[in-house]
Amino acid sequence: MALRNHLLLGNRAGAAAFGGECAAFLPGKPLGTRAQRLAVRRSVLLWGARANLDSATDLFTDAATGRAGGGSVKLENRLEKVFDVVKGKESKRTLEFVKYHGIGNDFIMVNNLDSPVPIITPAEAVRLCDRHTGIGGDGVIFVMRDNENYQMRIYNSDGTEPEMCGNGIRCVAKYLAELEKATAPQSYKVLTLAGYMILELREDGQVCVDMGPPYLEAAEIPTKLAAKGEVVKAPLVVDGKTWSVTCVSMGNPHCITFGEEGGEGLNVDAIPLEQIGPLFEHHEMFPARTNTEFVEVISRTHLKMRVWERGAGATQACGTGACALVVAAVKEGRAERNCTVDLPGGPLEIEWRESDNHIYMTGPAERVFQGSVVLRN
Numbered sequence: 001m002a003l004r005n006h007l008l009l010g011n012r013a014g015a016a017a018f019g020g021e022c023a024a025f026l027p028g029k030p031l032g033t034r035a036q037r038l039a040v041r042r043s044v045l046l047w048g049a050r051a052n053l054d055s056a057t058d059l060f061t062d063a064a065t066g067r068a069g070g071g072s073v074k075l076e077n078r079l080e081k082v083f084d085v086v087k088g089k090e091s092k093r094t095l096e097f098v099k100y101h102g103i104g105n106d107f108i109m110v111n112n113l114d115s116p117v118p119i120i121t122p123a124e125a126v127r128l129c130d131r132h133t134g135i136g137g138d139g140v141i142f143v144m145r146d147n148e149n150y151q152m153r154i155y156n157s158d159g160t161e162p163e164m165c166g167n168g169i170r171c172v173a174k175y176l177a178e179l180e181k182a183t184a185p186q187s188y189k190v191l192t193l194a195g196y197m198i199l200e201l202r203e204d205g206q207v208c209v210d211m212g213p214p215y216l217e218a219a220e221i222p223t224k225l226a227a228k229g230e231v232v233k234a235p236l237v238v239d240g241k242t243w244s245v246t247c248v249s250m251g252n253p254h255c256i257t258f259g260e261e262g263g264e265g266l267n268v269d270a271i272p273l274e275q276i277g278p279l280f281e282h283h284e285m286f287p288a289r290t291n292t293e294f295v296e297v298i299s300r301t302h303l304k305m306r307v308w309e310r311g312a313g314a315t316q317a318c319g320t321g322a323c324a325l326v327v328a329a330v331k332e333g334r335a336e337r338n339c340t341v342d343l344p345g346g347p348l349e350i351e352w353r354e355s356d357n358h359i360y361m362t363g364p365a366e367r368v369f370q371g372s373v374v375l376r377n
């Protein structure tokens with residue numbers, strides 16, 4: 001904690017001493033370029049009450065640790081951040097959040113009503129979603145304004161931004177009611193990157209979402225499994241096996257399989273999800289990557305699935321996935337348009353309505369806890 005001591009001295013001598021130490025940092029080779037070291041020294045000499053002591057101390061320690069781990073680029077980035085903090089360019093930011101889940105698919109909800117862009121970065125979302133060192137979540141959801149309506153944006157736990165999230169948007173309905181101090185029944189029109197969704201918060205606590213129509217054209221999904229037209233029961237080689245797949249977009253891409261070509265139906269509990277999930281997700285036939293649903297038919301109105309999500313891996317549930325697989329099951333002649341879909345986190349009721357071609361998803365959304373977290377640069 002040499003930095004802390006030098007800064008606490010609060011005088012030119014202390015700062016100069018720290019500047020000198022920055023030039024050497026640790027025994028052995030000095031850190032950063034000579035210009036960077038001189039810049040640190042200059043900054044420290046100019047240091048005053050503006051310096052954020054804790055952040056600078058942490059970053060100094062990080063920089064030193066980074067050095068031990070090697071990697072000069074990483075190290076220099078960290079050193080740059082020490083400069084910024086010492087120069088007062090950066091300061092700690094605190095994020096208020098509420099954690100919600102929809103049948104185990106969990107999200108960090110952010111009140112983003114005062115900004116037209118997400119108030120945290122994808123890299124910060126990745127850190128917050130970490131289940132060991134962060135809050136933990138399958139994604140971060142930003143609730144924003146859209147004129148008189150609302151907008152939802154979401155980052156997956158890997159920091160990528162999908163177009164839509166079915167379980168997430170049910171959580172949005174409850175979160176909006178919480179923000180508005182409103183009680184059920186309530187209706188919201190919410191813009192997503194996949195278009196407008198209509199959310200009905202019911203008195204029994206369930207949320208029914210009009211998810212709009214499914215998209216089946218290969219190019220709309222997108223998949224290279226066909227040049228044009230629908231992709232139904234197409235062969236796809238993954239891990240040396242030929243799977244029979246149907247592709248559906250709910251704004252975001254889904255690849256649905258009921259098993260191998262010519263094979264028996266699936267026992268989804270036996271699927272080695274962690275092994276084959278990533279092979280589907282990153283398959284060259286899916287230029288935007290894909291979510292993948294492995295489905296077992298219990299009856300014509302009862303399906304069971306496990307999912308490997310694009311950008312989030314194995315999750316407890318995927319709402320858009322449940323909608324997509326009912327469409328796939330109907331297309332393959334395996335199920336009716338009204339189905340209960342069992343996911344690892346619980347059931348969803350899905351209807352693919354013939355009259356308007358829209359899909360209606362009904363299920364719960366639960367508040368878990370609220371908190372605030374310091375965002376580190």
Ligand SMILES: N[C@@H](CCC[C@H](N)C(=O)O)C(=O)O
Nearest residue numbers: 162165166167252318319320
């Ligand atoms: N869990 C979600 C889907 C979230 C987005 C997905 N990972 C993607 O990248 O498309 C759901 O409930 O729909």
